[in-house]
Amino acid sequence: MKTLISNAILADGTGTDRRPADVLLDGEVIAVVAGAGSLTASGTGAERTIDATGLVLSPGFIDMHAHSDLQLLVNKDHYAKLSQGVTTELLGQDGLSYAPVDDATLAGVREKIAGWNDNPQDFDWDWRTVGEYLDRLDASENGKRIATNAAYLVPQGTVRALVMGFAEGDPTPEQQERMQDLVRTAMEEGAVGMSSGLTYTPGMYARTEELAGLCRTVGELGGFYAPHHRSYGKGALGAYAEMIGLSRDTGCALHLSHATMNFAENKGRAGELLELIDAALDDGADITLDTYPYLPGATTLAAILPSWSSSGGTEATLTRLADPATLARIRESVEIYGSDGCHGVVAEWHTLEISGVQNPALAGHVGKTIAAIAAESNAEPFNVFVRILQEDRLGTGILQHVGHEENVQAIMVHRTHTGGSDGLLVGAKPHPRAWGTFPRYLGHYSRDLGLLTLEEMVHHLSGRPAKRLKLDRRGSSAKATRPTSSSSIRAPSVTKPPLKPPASQPLASITCSSTGRQRSTAGSHRRPCRPRPAPQPRRTHPSRKYGIA
Known part of the structure; x- marks a missing residue:
């Protein structure tokens, strides 16, 4: 199906200035990129037209x-x-x-x-x-x-x-x-x-x-x-x-x-x-x-453990968590010296927020920090940490506010x-x-x-x-991309343009695409993809000075 996106403001993915444009999609392929107002549904055979007036069109x-x-x-x-x-x-x-x-x-x-x-x-x-x-x-x-x-x-x-x-x-x-x-x-x-x-x-x-x-x-x-x-x-x-x-x-x-x-x-x-x-x-x-x-970052609660205590997988770790002598070593690493699993930093229990659990019985902990859970139960934070690991079999997700x-x-x-x-x-x-x-x-x-x-x-x-992934047919909508029998360009998304609108003005978006994959060509000597009939695609496999704001 052909889709005409008309009167868009094109931010084409190259970093160059935006410009008014019409874009014709032929299925999953960018077929034509032209000046705004130059393409019509009748002239292109488009079966669908999207009026993108006031919107920015960009690559996915x-x-x-x-x-x-x-x-x-x-x-x-x-x-x-x-x-x-x-x-x-x-x-x-x-x-x-x-x-x-x-x-x-x-x-x-x-x-x-x-x-x-x-x-x-x-x-x-x-x-x-x-x-x-x-x-x-x-x-x-x-x-x-x-x-x-x-x-x-x-x-x-x-x-x-x-x-x-x-x-x-x-x-x-x-x-x-x-x-x-x-x-x-x-x-x-x-x-x-x-x-x-x-x-x-x-x-x-x-x-x-x-x-x-x-x-x-x-x-x-x-x-x-x-x-x-x-x-x-x-x-x-x-x-x-x-x-x-x-x-x-x-x-x-x-x-x-x-x-x-x-x-x-x-x-x-x-x-x-x-x-x-x-x-x-x-x-x-x-x-x-x-x-x-x-x-915040996000990880698992078990990631806070020192690496030696996690050696051997889940069952071996849970066995160590049940041993008082081993627990004393873990506590020393986590609360005194800083474990390698916690990036060498002593665990700060008020920064570790439960985001998800595998055990439904622990659902009440979600959204709370280890410190808060400990305060509610009049328990030591380290003991709460260990209990949750045990009862959730190391499957707990956390946010880390650091x-x-x-x-x-x-x-x-x-x-x-x-x-x-x-x-x-x-x-x-x-x-x-x-x-x-x-x-x-x-x-x-x-x-x-x-x-x-x-x-x-x-x-x-x-x-x-796209350049890092060596996907030369993705990441830019600067010009039309002709299809081949083995790959296709992903249809773009459309987003609201202004840099400095009133604070109340939202950044809207329109997605108007189906999917497609293209295998990376990271190495020229890599085995070629198995051929697929068109239009089925393959899978995907200047500088601003920085400173402290």
Whole structure:
């Protein structure tokens, strides 16, 4: 079907000035981009016309840090992202997702990240490899395809669990080779790079040398490394430096996940991080990053534990939590010295808010901090922390109130910045970034604060991430894109234009598209996609000076 969007103000994703335009869509393809008023329904054969007078037309937005790995399959409407204008999501984040796996690894991962994605028992987990998972995303179920385009990062923690289990320890040479082979196979099957979660077990057990071997494989295949690095709190700059050094030493491109500077010791220190990144860029490094436009973070309550106490998976962890001597060691780490799971920072119980639980008996805790629950029950916060972990089998989701507005703003305007929601879509009170990241970028930070122009912000959310993903047919609506037999361009979204309207004027949006996927072409030597008949698409696999606001 042909759709004519007339009299729009086009912010085309390149960062250039907006301009009046008519755009003709032919199915999922941008067929014509012309001056406003130059196209008519009769002249183009359009069966549908959208009058976009007073609205801004932009490319669909790309969520560079999405946790929709299950939601795309169990919730085909996926309003959380479509309502924001998101049309492409990067999955497989933080080193933990559902492929590649065997039966035992899948069971362990499902339990481990239940607080991120839930753990449905009646769901058909019918894949084991990355290729099979991507095929499942591609499949139509009950006449419906997944709602957004999807690209996938092979998760380093899952790969480690598949080869070494969930316990601590260094890999043997044979295990290291096996992990690198799994990463290579995953990328040949369609992954665009590799992620790590280096404050989550078992990925955090990897030393730098282990990660370097995996990054070399990723770099050889033209992909990029997207780490959740070892600390966003104590020693954060050193953790960032480790990742930048990995990129330099292995030749693997780097994308820093939810690049923040959190906790009290990092207040006002974003400039130090950006100086570190700029120095690497000036030396020729290939670095991008993503952030979410909120102050709290989100994770699982179990992530606060020291890594040694989580070795071996859920049952081993629960056994330790039931042992008084071991609990004393855990308490010392969490409340006195600062556990590695809590970014080297002593847990502040008033900052840890329950956002979701697996056990319905704990539902009354949602929306309350550990400190508040402890006060209500006249108990010590640490004991409340342990009780909830036990009764919820480590499946509790939390918000962690540790961010700083000046850091968020400084990183947001950097030349490497892209948008990533890091949104967890489950729980009774999920983080608002799951539903609000992209409107908040456009409405609060661009329109209301003027931190970036609308054109610049659209570029951060579309054109720049598309370049990182090597999707040359996405991220820009500057000109028509002719279809091929194997890929298609996602239809755009439309958003309200003014930078500085009255405070009461909302940033509206219109989504007028169906879905389509395009496999990344990150490496020219990658095996080609299996051919599909047209028009069925394939899956997706200047600089402003920063400062402290």
